[in-house]
Amino acid sequence: MFNRKKRIAICAAQIPFNYGGAEILVEELNNQLNMRGYQSEIINVPFKWYPKEQLIDNALQWKMVDLTESNGEKIDQVICTKYPTYVINHPNKVVWLFHQHRPVYDLLDTPYTEFSKTGNDLKIINHIRQIDNRTLAEAKKIYCISENVRNRLKEYNGIESEVLYPPTKLDGSYKEGNFEKYIFSAGRLDPLKRVELLIQALKFINKEYKLVIAGKGKHEEKLRDLVVKEGVEDRVKFSGFVNDETLINYYSNASMIFFAPKDEDYGFITIEAFKSGKPVITTNDSGGVLEFVRHNGNGLVCNPNSREIADNINNLIENQEKLFQLGKKGIETVKYINWDHTIKSLVIE
Structure with missing residues (x-):
């Protein structure tokens, strides 16, 4: 007790x-x-x-x-x-x-x-x-x-x-949904998060797919300028800081989640994506993200190169069955991360 x-x-x-x-x-x-x-x-x-x-x-x-x-x-x-x-x-x-x-x-x-x-x-x-x-x-x-x-x-x-490993704030609330034609990116808009890699890749990705970016930060203006420079304004939505229900729904209905920070400490986005049954697209220098993401196992691991990222995403789009299976594997990957174990470890009794 x-x-x-x-x-x-x-x-x-x-x-x-x-x-x-x-x-x-x-x-x-x-x-x-x-x-x-x-x-x-x-x-x-x-x-x-x-x-x-x-x-x-x-x-x-x-x-x-x-x-x-x-x-x-x-x-x-x-x-x-x-x-x-x-x-x-x-x-x-x-x-x-x-x-x-x-x-x-x-x-x-x-x-x-x-x-x-x-x-x-x-x-x-x-x-x-x-x-x-x-x-x-x-x-x-x-x-x-x-x-x-x-x-x-x-x-x-x-x-x-x-x-x-820290559990997510909304642990138990994430749900599997549809695989709609958008890629989701969440988190603080900071240079270390490298959202620009996906923006630059977007023009090479199947034109039916859009990008939804949730979050605010000091890098937002530069990202918006890059969207214009790359000519993909009609395919990118900046949603700003969203409430919990909206965030859960974005995860639930995305086709995949992009999260490729530079040498991340941990990365809640990875856990949230897998809890939602969605594969994670990342890079081979993303740090803590790589403790969970396995290439062609529950996501994709690419070089930090926009064209390579686009090619890998297109291959996944063309193989919907593989897309679904990677999402299912993600759920299994993180099911052991929970608050009971965390609190028991942290508290000196």
């Missing part, structure tokens, strides 16, 4: 006015803990990554937060999520690592970071890594949301951890 008196603080760092998969996961973790009788609350501190020195100040803010008690009552445990939440001091600190500050780790030497390995940048990089090494080692348990995140933690910090 769950202890109905345990008080748990979930430590979260959010960029104000920015909402995505991490924020959804934190909210749902809080909901699931409360549903099981725990007294759970989200402790959210705003996160700012510029100027670069601000990253150190953010860590110091968490170091100064006291969550051992509140209003004279003990807080039994904290669950930390991403940099720099795990800097906090607590005797029962559990880390469920969404990701570290990737621009000073695996994104170095890529277009997705502002850091170089020289001068003051290098000092900040080393400082952040020292903070991670010291404060993560204080945790009683360390879980990562994917093999990809676990491998990074081991490679860069030499720290061992376990994988604990």
